Amino acid sequence: MKSSSISGSNSMLLTMKEWIFTIVLFAVISTTIYYGWNAWESFTPGPDHRETCWAEKQSDYWAYNRWIKYAREHYKVLLIGDSVIWGQEVRNNETISHYINEFYGQDIVANVGNDGLFMAGINGLVNHYGENLHNTNILLQLSPLWMSSLQRDLRGAKKSQYHHPRLIPQLSTRITYYHDLNTRLGYIFERYFRLFPFVRHLMANYYDNKSISAWMIDNPYRNPFTAITFQSAPVMAEPQGKQTSWDAKGIKLTDASFVLPSESVQWECYVDALKKLKKMNSKVFVLIGPYNHYMLTQESQLRLFSMIKILKKNLDVLGIPYFDSFEINLPSKTFADTCHLLKEGHIILTKELVSDEKFREWLKDIAK
């Protein structure tokens, strides 16, 4: 026992030895919980599984990563992208991945879509949560939506909220952040101290998306430990959209500026992710689109197509094979809005994709 030189109000002063003990015990307990949770929490994804990724759950990267790990072990291809890939307007058995699997007669492709997963988010996923993305085959969406304006390109003049703030580069001078520096430094810390994403999983899965403290205030007489049921969220089978086409909804033509790829933050991040995946020995095939060009004014359409042309050239330079969904001219009525497809759209897109020579070539060895 040590007599303290600065005793006073409740001072609990630990010696070096006591601190070492504390840190070791903390490391043992937290590591056990972190890794043990995989075994303790039931997770049995069925066919056409798609991870619940709406509202706060979209940043539950612990659960998302667990699904990627599972998918990597059980499927040959990971289809990664935003809510278009996830299938916002359709049931879980009407998604692109479902129709590819149906075509090949086996479960080859896993739906690893996540709502709002834009290109900079994909980069963050690969760079910071990408431990399960090496030595695998990735069908990666490239949605022009995220380059359709300065705001979508994270460079808007006004601060506005966007998805996945944790995945984007946190110290870029080009991005218009809506979180303060302190919050962003916390996001950087989370990438290395994985207990925090895990705690966010607990919050999302068991505590109504609240911190456990806040939950205890709302549930004053409940023991917080009894909320833990060790059951992961059930698959969201139902569509999240209204399942009507964009013109039936009365959406008017819009004028989108589209950014130059050479200046785009999203494109820079996307290219970086492609290079990183290559380094990680993963085979990537890019799916360009879909995107509802019918919703655009004529000038916007021209801007869009000239941008797509540049993007394709860049992909050629990088040696990444791709499928351009604009070439198949998806019918206007198959779009629900700017980019989400209705069921028929998924069927047409998949049919064209699986008959594409480059895609067949890419999948040839994999599907065996």
Add this chain to the structure above:
Amino acid sequence: MPFNTWIFSIFFIVTLLVYIALRPTKFWLLWLLLASYFFYGWLNPLYLILIGYSTLVTFISGMMIGNTEKRKLWLGICITNSLLLLGFFKYAAFVAENINRLFEVLNVTASIPKPGFLLPIGISFYTFISMGYIIDVYRGKISAERNIVKLASFISFFPYLLAGPIERAQNILPQFNTPPTINRDNITEGFSLFIVGLFKKIALADFLALYVNKVYGDPSQFQSPALLLATYAFAWQIYFDFSGYTDMARGVARMMGFKLMLNFNNPYLSTSLGEFWGRWHISLSTWFKDYLYIPLGGNRHGHFNTYRNMIITMLVAGLWHGAAWNFVIWGALHALGRSITRDLERTKIYSERVPKIAKQFLIFHIVCLSWIFFRAETFGKAMTVLKGIFSCSLTDPKFSITALLFMGCILLYQFIYESNFRRILELSAVKVILMLSMILYMVFFRTSGYEIFLYFRF
């Protein structure tokens, strides 16, 4: 740059490493000053002009008091300057508001515009530090500091710049003479203090704040049990918040080899209001005692003058906390309580027959009563809380059992700490288990929001 932020962590690591590297050179103190100014300027660089100006006036006045015969004049200049700064930035809006109200009552159509600037954080603290220094120089307790870097470092030292403790020159300036020793004990003790302070802030104060804010936000929606529990919760919230900040401040300073004064010492175990002020915000209460209460005459000139001095001191202390009548009422309640209990404490029956625990219970409740006026946003809301508490209607307060357990456990811990069983708390195993529990709680249960330290407002 509050202590419970990532920015501060990075700032402190960089500051500490450079400070350690510069300790063998003569630049270590200059580095501390630059770091402190960076820390303060991070909030708003314009604040630096204010603290720089205040320091310069204090430095010149100190030198003049030491070197000329017009000592009183220079003391007056320095004190007036500090009070004007404080008055202008902290009380101008309050004064304007009250004059306008008076105009309204008198049916005068004129009105004084309210100043639009924000209160510079920490101004109440560093002006008091400066005034304490200059009074001590005048009284001859210390000699005037001839090194402006040292004086500026003392006034602006970042661990206590924003929310105290209100340090004294006698304690800090000698520590700035030579670079202090940094050893293993400094680091481990400082880190322990910091973690305990962090726990008090983010796990306890911010947790209780969730309930307190809900109830005090609209007290008319709640009844007796909820209002009473929210008041108890606030008593603990403000204690955890402020003493947590002080613990972190002391921990940060300790890691750099400096010793700051104790600012809180289990205040809710006090058996008298006098004792409470000897345990709560000690640096402020001793400041008022040394620089206001005693110069007014203290308790030397009979009953009436003692009470008068006590009341003046408590009213000023109330006003120090904020430019609002609520704080004045809070100070007045303490003055009233102190006046009544002071006589009571002198009776034989009370001092010898009333059990200690009953005295503690009474004092805690007097303090809680005063907290109602401190916390409520308006006088009207404070009265709503008071009426609600005494309405005695029994409805479900929906107060978290965990929060109740926390408050009970902390009280129990403090009782044990001040009893003969204190050695139990000093056992290595107990310390390790408690510290481990605190860290695990912070990681798994932490509130996701972020509450600013309450005392930053003052």
